[in-house]
Amino acid sequence: MKKSIGHAPNRDAPDTAEGRRSFLKQGAALVTGAASAGLAQGVNAQALAGQPWERVYGAGFTGYGQPSRFEQPIARHVGRPYGDLAPGSGAALAPIESLEGIITPSGLHNIRSHSGTPDIDPTQHRLLLHGLVARPLVFSMEALRRYPMTTRTHFVECSGNSSRALAPQPAQVPAGAMHGNIACSEWTGVPLHMLLEEAGLLPQAKWLLAEGADSAHMSRSIPVEKVLDDALVALYQNGERLRPEQGYPVRLLLPGWEGNMSVKWLRRLKATEGPTHTKDETSKYTDPLSDGRSLQFTFEMGVKSVITKPSSTMVLPRAGFYEISGIAWSGAGRIRRVEVSTDGGASWAEAALIGEERPKSLVRFRLPWEWTGRAAVLQSRATDEKGRVQPARKVWLAQFAPDMRYHNNSIVSWAVGADGNVKNVYV
Amino acid sequence: MKKSIGHAPNRDAPDTAEGRRSFLKQGAALVTGAASAGLAQGVNAQALAGQPWERVYGAGFTGYGQPSRFEQPIARHVGRPYGDLAPGSGAALAPIESLEGIITPSGLHNIRSHSGTPDIDPTQHRLLLHGLVARPLVFSMEALRRYPMTTRTHFVECSGNSSRALAPQPAQVPAGAMHGNIACSEWTGVPLHMLLEEAGLLPQAKWLLAEGADSAHMSRSIPVEKVLDDALVALYQNGERLRPEQGYPVRLLLPGWEGNMSVKWLRRLKATEGPTHTKDETSKYTDPLSDGRSLQFTFEMGVKSVITKPSSTMVLPRAGFYEISGIAWSGAGRIRRVEVSTDGGASWAEAALIGEERPKSLVRFRLPWEWTGRAAVLQSRATDEKGRVQPARKVWLAQFAPDMRYHNNSIVSWAVGADGNVKNVYV
Numbered sequence: 030m031k032k033s034i035g036h037a038p039n040r041d042a043p044d045t046a047e048g049r050r051s052f053l054k055q056g057a058a059l060v061t062g063a064a065s066a067g068l069a070q071g072v073n074a075q076a077l078a079g080q081p082w083e084r085v086y087g088a089g090f091t092g093y094g095q096p097s098r099f100e101q102p103i104a105r106h107v108g109r110p111y112g113d114l115a116p117g118s119g120a121a122l123a124p125i126e127s128l129e130g131i132i133t134p135s136g137l138h139n140i141r142s143h144s145g146t147p148d149i150d151p152t153q154h155r156l157l158l159h160g161l162v163a164r165p166l167v168f169s170m171e172a173l174r175r176y177p178m179t180t181r182t183h184f185v186e187c188s189g190n191s192s193r194a195l196a197p198q199p200a201q202v203p204a205g206a207m208h209g210n211i212a213c214s215e216w217t218g219v220p221l222h223m224l225l226e227e228a229g230l231l232p233q234a235k236w237l238l239a240e241g242a243d244s245a246h247m248s249r250s251i252p253v254e255k256v257l258d259d260a261l262v263a264l265y266q267n268g269e270r271l272r273p274e275q276g277y278p279v280r281l282l283l284p285g286w287e288g289n290m291s292v293k294w295l296r297r298l299k300a301t302e303g304p305t306h307t308k309d310e311t312s313k314y315t316d317p318l319s320d321g322r323s324l325q326f327t328f329e330m331g332v333k334s335v336i337t338k339p340s341s342t343m344v345l346p347r348a349g350f351y352e353i354s355g356i357a358w359s360g361a362g363r364i365r366r367v368e369v370s371t372d373g374g375a376s377w378a379e380a381a382l383i384g385e386e387r388p389k390s391l392v393r394f395r396l397p398w399e400w401t402g403r404a405a406v407l408q409s410r411a412t413d414e415k416g417r418v419q420p421a422r423k424v425w426l427a428q429f430a431p432d433m434r435y436h437n438n439s440i441v442s443w444a445v446g447a448d449g450n451v452k453n454v455y456v
Numbered sequence: 457m458k459k460s461i462g463h464a465p466n467r468d469a470p471d472t473a474e475g476r477r478s479f480l481k482q483g484a485a486l487v488t489g490a491a492s493a494g495l496a497q498g499v500n501a502q503a504l505a506g507q508p509w510e511r512v513y514g515a516g517f518t519g520y521g522q523p524s525r526f527e528q529p530i531a532r533h534v535g536r537p538y539g540d541l542a543p544g545s546g547a548a549l550a551p552i553e554s555l556e557g558i559i560t561p562s563g564l565h566n567i568r569s570h571s572g573t574p575d576i577d578p579t580q581h582r583l584l585l586h587g588l589v590a591r592p593l594v595f596s597m598e599a600l601r602r603y604p605m606t607t608r609t610h611f612v613e614c615s616g617n618s619s620r621a622l623a624p625q626p627a628q629v630p631a632g633a634m635h636g637n638i639a640c641s642e643w644t645g646v647p648l649h650m651l652l653e654e655a656g657l658l659p660q661a662k663w664l665l666a667e668g669a670d671s672a673h674m675s676r677s678i679p680v681e682k683v684l685d686d687a688l689v690a691l692y693q694n695g696e697r698l699r700p701e702q703g704y705p706v707r708l709l710l711p712g713w714e715g716n717m718s719v720k721w722l723r724r725l726k727a728t729e730g731p732t733h734t735k736d737e738t739s740k741y742t743d744p745l746s747d748g749r750s751l752q753f754t755f756e757m758g759v760k761s762v763i764t765k766p767s768s769t770m771v772l773p774r775a776g777f778y779e780i781s782g783i784a785w786s787g788a789g790r791i792r793r794v795e796v797s798t799d800g801g802a803s804w805a806e807a808a809l810i811g812e813e814r815p816k817s818l819v820r821f822r823l824p825w826e827w828t829g830r831a832a833v834l835q836s837r838a839t840d841e842k843g844r845v846q847p848a849r850k851v852w853l854a855q856f857a858p859d860m861r862y863h864n865n866s867i868v869s870w871a872v873g874a875d876g877n878v879k880n881v882y883v
Contacts, residue, residue, distance in 0.1 A: 080580055083669050083723075087572025088700075089543030092531030093523070094563040097704045099578055100697050104519030116516030129644040129692035130607040132559060136521040137696065145514025151526055153507055177779045180557040180810045180820055217556040242510050265556035267694065269564065270527050273515075277524045296510075352604045383607045386813070393607055 103127045105137055106206040117145020120187065121274075122209030125337050125356060131182070131384045131391045133212035135267050139288075140274045141187040141210060143309075144245035147294055151278035154242065156262070160299035163229030170278050174264060176219040181261070181284070182390045184358045186211040186330050188287040188314060191437040199453040204340035207453070208441065211358070213391035214275075216282050218263035221256050225300075234300035238307070239281050242296040249290045249314075250304035251283065255328070259284050259389075262295065285360030285389035286328045287435075289314060317430035330360030331438035332419050334367050334394070334411035345449035348402035353380070357392045359413035366412040367394040373406035373442065373456050374421070380409070388414075405445040406456060422455060530554045532564055533633040544572020547614065548701075549636030552764050552783060558609070558811045558818045560639035562694050566715075567701045568614040568637060570736075571672035574721055578705035581669065583689070587726035590656030597705050601691060603646040608688070608711070609817045611785045613638040613757050615714040615741060618864040626880040631767035634880070635868065638785070640818035641702075643709050645690035648683050652727075661727035665734070666708050669723040676717045676741075677731035678710065682755070686711050686816075689722065712787030712816035713755045714862075716741060744857035757787035758865035759846050761794050761821070761838035772876035775829035780807070784819045786840035793839040794821040800833035800869065800883050801848070807836070815841075832872040833883060849882060 096103070105121035121140040123133055133139075140146075151170045159165040190210035193200055200207060230253070237256055241247040251260070261282040264271065271277040276293030283290050289309060304310070304326065316324040334357035339345060357367045364385050368377035380394035394409065411419045425439035442456040523530070532548035548567040550560055560566075567573075578597045586592040617637035620627055627634060657680070664683055668674040678687070688709040691698065698704040703720030710717050716736060731737070731753065743751040761784035766772060784794045791812050795804035807821035821836065838846045852866035869883040 079723075080576070080669065082574035082576050083671055083673070085574075086542070086671055087544045087569070087574045089572060090532070090534045090536065090546070090548040090567060090569070091701070092534065092548075093528075094565065094567075094699050094701050096520070096696060097578075097698075097700045098575075099705075103696070105517065105521075107517045107519065109517065115513070117514045119517070121517040121519075128695045129605065130642045130695050132642045132695045134694050134696045135561060138521065140517060140521075142514065142517070145516060147509035147512075147514045148525075149507070149509050151524075175778065177822065177824055178556065178781070179822075215557045215559045242507065244510055244513055246510070267561050268555045268557050268559045269523060269530065269561045271524075272521050273524045274518070274521050278526075296506075351602065354605070395604065395606075397604055 103137070105140070106203065106209060115144070117142050120189070120210055122205050123212045124203065124205040125209045125211070125335070126204040126340050126343070128337070129354075129393075131213055131356075131393050132267060133214060135214065135269070135272050135275070138212040138214065138266075138272065138275055139185070139187065139210045141189070141288060142243070142274070143247055144243050146273050147243050148273070149242060149278055149294060154278055154296070156279060156295055157297045158224055158228045159297075160238070160301055161231040161234035162225070162300050163231065164227070166224070166228050168224070170264075173219060173262065173279060176223060178217050178219055178264070179261070180215060180217040182213065182215045182387050183282065183284040184211055184213040184389065184391050185282075185288045185291055186358070187289065188330065188435040192434040194441065194453075195434065195437060199455050201342060201453055203342050204335060204337055207341070208335045210288070211391075213358075214266045215268065216261060216263045217265035218261040218282065221260040221262050221281070224262065225256065230300055233302055236301045236304050238297070238299040238301055238305045239290070239292040239295060240297040240299075241292045242294040247289065247292055247309055248305065248307040249292060249310055250301070250307065251290060253300075255283060255286065285330055285362075287314060287330060290328065314435060316435050317433050319428060319430055321430070327436060330358075331436055332359040332361065332364070332411050332413040332417045333357065333438035334409040334419060335441045336369070336407050336409050336443060339407070339445065339451045340443050341451055341453040343451045345400060345445060345451065347449070348400050351398045351400055353396045353398045353407060355394055355409055357394055357409070357411040358390065359411065359417065360389060361413050361415045361417060362388045363414040364392040364411055365414050367392070368410045369394070369396045370408045370410070371398060371405045374408055374440070377410065400445065402447065404447050406454065407443045407445065408440050408456070410440055530564070532567070533630065533636060542571070544569050547616070547637055549632050550639045551630065551632040552636045552638070552762070553631040553767050553770070555764070556820075558640055558783075558820050559694065560641060562641065562696070562699050562702070565639040565641065565693075565699065565702055566612070566614065566637045568616070568715060569670070569701070570674055571670050573700050574670050575700070576669060576705055576721060581705055581723070583706060583722055584724045585651055585655050586724075587665070587728055588658040588661035589652070589727050590658065591654070593651070593655050595651070597691075600646060600689065600706060603650060605644050605646055605691070606688070607642060607644040609640065609642045609814050610709065610711040611638055611640040611816065611818050612709075612715045612718055613785070614716065615757065615862040619861040621868065621880075622861065622864060626882050628769060628880055630769050631762060631764055634768070635762045637715070640785075641693045642695065643688060643690045644692035645688040645709065648687040648689050648708070651689065652683065657727055660729050663728045663731050665724070665726040665728055665732045666717070666719040666722060667724040667726075668719045669721040674716065674719055675732065675734040675736055676719060677728070677734065677737060678717060680727075682710060682713065712757055712789075714741060714757065717755065741862065743862050744860050746855060746857055748857070754863060757785075758863060759786040759788065759791070759838050759840040759844045760784065760865035761836040761846060762868045763796070763834050763836050763870060766834070766872065766878045767870055768878055768880040770878045772827060772872060772878065774876070775827050778825045778827055780823045780825045780834060782821055782836055784821055784836070784838040785817065786838065786844065787816060788840050788842045788844060789815045790841040791819040791838055792841050794819070795837045796821070796823045797835045797837070798825060798832045801835055801867075804837065827872065829874060831874050833881065834870045834872065835867050835883070837867055
């Protein structure tokens with residue numbers, strides 16, 4: 030299997046001689062030589078004759094566009110553990126198996142909500158900044174929008190992402206239904222340090238309580254160092270105002286940290302001496318270890334990657350050329366390298382990266398692959414700029430108690446059968 | 457006015473002492489000193505009491521999200537010059553006055569269509585590559601999606617953008633209704649040179665005819681050099697499959713060139729010795745000069761910028777701090793610098809830039825501004841990495857015949873009245 034993995038010469042799609050040969054064999058309906066004349070002509074005549082939609086005047090303009098009706102099946106993977114009793118409690122995961130590039134379209138951004146999505150009137154909503162500050166402040170959304178803003182591309186990952194991959198048996202579901210509690214957007218907002226400077230943070234203030242305006246009042250404690258570093262009070266997502274499910278009209282954004290700390294529907298920031306120990310950081314979002322202790326305040330998301338194409342539940346129709354592609358990220362900064370194995374980790378090849386210049390952002394990796402038609406196990410392994418390497422599944426599992434459900438950043442394995450079926454496996 | 461323009465020290469939102477002072481004065485409802493105790497308490501009590509949406513369980517999950525109902529007024533500016541006779545002929549411009557950052561949400565991407573949006577079944581659509589090639593090829597969408605892909609962020613600007621700003625009198629409409637025939641997306645697709653290599657482009661092939669599957673069969677001739685440089689056969693836009701109005705299921709993307717050359721609903725590429733001289737590059741999209749001649753094949757879009765906040769039809773409620781923000785771009789490569797004037801071009805200050813590392817992409821510029829309450833004229837002037845500078849309106853006008861409607865990249869002026877009203881003016 031080793032020789033079947035090519036090396037990507039540059040950031041663009043790989044263009045090796047091996048790659049080109051495989052396209053010539055597999056990539057398209059290819060018309061060559063004398064025998065082709067008739068077929069080529071037939072092909073031309075068919076294509077030039079035109080399709081029904083070329084013979085009718087098309088649809089008029091829309092004020093706000095939507096995906097093609099042929100793409101409607103692509104939607105978030107909704108998980109509602111309490112069913113109709115609490116239809117907005119749970120998670121809706123991004124269908125990463127159907128997405129490309131780095132930006133997640135806002136309509137498919139992952140959602141984790143504890144009590145549904147509130148319907149907030151932005152003219153009535155306020156953000157209160159109080160506690161250990163010289164001057165308590167209250168901000169209308171109109172006032173916030175007059176502050177200087179900045180724009181950055183960052184991922185948001187729920188710390189429970191990939192918990193489904195901790196089930197006793199590997200689930201045979203699309204990649205996004207297990208690993209899609211992550212998305213990446215271009216966020217625009219006001220650097221939070223600016224508001225704190227205006228309020229006059231007192232020296233004894235070391236933490237900030239952030240509270241949402243949902244009926245669960247989701248609340249987390251945040252060290253002031255993080256706030257002064259790169260926290261944003263985000264108002265825009267991918268160019269437009271935040272979507273309701275991502276915190277409209279205003280959310281906190283703590284790049285690279287547990288998603289639920291980036292409190293949505295932000296209504297209150299309170300400067301405190303110590304952490305507040307809210308329900309959302311004691312009964313939930315703490316990490317049970319294998320030695321019986323638990324870790325609290327494990328803020329930073331680990332270095333991680335997952336192959337999205339091909340991935341679980343897909344079928345490779347025939348042997349030949351495929352591009353292996355996926356996403357990688359790290360809460361610690363930039364992704365430095367993603368390696369791909371097609372033999373279950375026995376050998377690795379380096380993938381080409383897109384977007385690795387941005388810290389705490391998704392990176393897209395790509396590697397050409399000639400599938401011979403024999404069984405294969407695909408894996409990806411990310412390394413970040415701090416030198417942290419995505420751990421093997423067994424190494425990760427050994428650290429934690431069996432009921433650990435957070436921060437699973439272990440290597441994901443997809444088995445390709447000789448029949449082309451791609452399955453989720455534990456390796 | 458000169459001293460009112462601050463300098464941005466870094467890529468983040470400007471944080472000068474002057475800026476901070478102005479926030480302290482203007483940015484929020486500020487509670488200080490002894491007199492504030494009652495008000496601060498009132499403020500706290502109100503904010504902590506909570507709003508109606510904090511007392512009810514929120515909405516359930518959606519498979520595909522939408523903007524808040526409070527944002528529904530934000531939509532494309534639709535221009536239909538033939539009215540109901542041809543409801544899909546014309547343009548729908550991006551509401552750049554309401555957008556932030558660099559990425560345009562796909563639902564608000566600008567549209568220029570000659571015969572509406574075709575409703576294309578991707579399983580039936582084919583792309584034909586023929587003409588002066590060794591091996592004519594026909595690609596199904598499934599086949600195209602198996603090729604190696606790449607991801608890049610590029611703007612698409614209609615060459616007729618800003619033609620409305622050539623009217624005898626300055627229109628008093630939002631910025632997007634004049635200058636919004638531009639948008640910027642993260643595009644993913646197959647480098648076109650890869651398909652040409654597979655087809656075996658013959659040496660005498662110097663041009664490529666690109667034809668769309670709309671009922672107008674929009675067609676343009678493209679020099680082979682551009683195709684081999686950076687042309688993409690784009691399948692994905694901002695992470696998901698192309699939207700119908702942007703060419704679903706496949707479009708050409710020619711970064712930095714006239715938008716209509718990035719042929720949507722791409723059905724045919726034909727390699728030819730010379731240009732085909734289609735209706736869309738003879739009767740349209742040619743540039744009449746002041747000396748009576750016309751320019752054909754003016755592919756590259758010029759260096760350009762426009763201030764989006766504040767902009768035409770907006771009102772500044774009171775004197776004080778404002779951030780001047782806008783977008784800049786160049787078809788020739790990266791933006792190197794954007795300067796902003798608040799005195800109609802008498803003096804200029806350099807703005808902070810976001811995204812300037814990407815060629816042929818939008819850049820966001822920002823500059824803090826203390827509005828004294830006196831009349832002001834706001835302008836922005838972009839310079840690209842080739843050293844090209846956005847021209848003054850009079851300089852641009854002098855080159856062309858009065859009926860020229862394309863490639864207007866001249867400097868845009870917004871007048872702020874003493875009453876805070878922002879108007880479109882010709883300076």
